[in-house]
Amino acid sequence: EAGVAQSPRYKIIEKRQSVAFWCNPISGHATLYWYQQILGQGPKLLIQFQNNGVVDDSQLPKDRFSAERLKGVDSTLKIQPAKLEDSAVYLCASSLRDSATDTQYFGPGTRLTVL
Amino acid sequence: AQSVSQHNHHVILSEAASLELGCNYSYGGTVNLFWYVQYPGQHLQLLLKYFSGDPLVKGIKGFEAEFIKSKFSFNLRKPSVQWSDTAEYFCAVNGFGNEKLTFGTGTRLTIIP
Numbered sequence: 001e002a003g004v005a006q007s008p009r010y011k012i013i014e015k016r017q018s019v020a021f022w023c024n025p026i027s028g029h030a031t032l033y034w035y036q037q038i039l040g041q042g043p044k045l046l047i048q049f050q051n052n053g054v055v056d057d058s059q060l061p062k063d064r065f066s067a068e069r070l071k072g073v074d075s076t077l078k079i080q081p082a083k084l085e086d087s088a089v090y091l092c093a094s095s096l097r098d099s100a101t102d103t104q105y106f107g108p109g110t111r112l113t114v115l
Numbered sequence: 116a117q118s119v120s121q122h123n124h125h126v127i128l129s130e131a132a133s134l135e136l137g138c139n140y141s142y143g144g145t146v147n148l149f150w151y152v153q154y155p156g157q158h159l160q161l162l163l164k165y166f167s168g169d170p171l172v173k174g175i176k177g178f179e180a181e182f183i184k185s186k187f188s189f190n191l192r193k194p195s196v197q198w199s200d201t202a203e204y205f206c207a208v209n210g211f212g213n214e215k216l217t218f219g220t221g222t223r224l225t226i227i228p
Contacts, residue, residue, distance in 0.1 A: 041221075104216065106158045
């Protein structure tokens with residue numbers, strides 16, 4: 001079974017530039033998550049999708065971050081414009097259902113460096 | 116708001132030593148508890164989880180964790196560690212009414228051969 005795919009794996013940009021990350025979840029998984037993991041911290045949920053609808057985006061900085069999952073499969077997370085404090089690993093995860101007990105399967109992450 | 120504390124930031128052990136990593140959580144309702152592991156160069160993956168039943172949960176690779184409700188704890192244990200257990204370990208919690216998974220800051224485990 002193929003895992004969660006993410007691209008790119010690494011990205012270096014200057015502040016005020018824009019960047020986009022892509023995620024393809026495990027086939028058949030209805031729920032998709034984007035997390036931000038800053039160095040030395042645990043992952044923090046940015047947004048959760050159930051199929052193509054948003055379940056929770058309470059921790060997404062909506063003035064600069066946006067995300068979409070148009071066909072209920074793959075997803076894109078965008079930052080525009082980027083700030084120095086956005087330097088982090090951005091993790092995508094998926095689970096079969098929208099259930100608190102479901103296992104979340106994580107992708108390899110995209111390491112973003114903002115200069 | 117729910118939160119998770121992992122007080123051990125970096126643990127160094129010799130092979131065959133016993134392991135216990137602490138995890139304490141703050142949540143007012145029914146909880147689900149998870150331990151995730153990230154081996155060097157690999158993805159975060161589930162080690163074990165608890166959501167009901169026997170409070171002693173067994174996971175992959177000989178790991179186990181015990182849910183002690185009165186202490187708000189879910190410590191991870193392994194009787195004899197191996198070099199291949201070198202990794203970062205994250206405790207996480209969610210629960211009824213707040214299904215968002217909240218992670219601790221992680222514990223880096225280094226096993227010396």
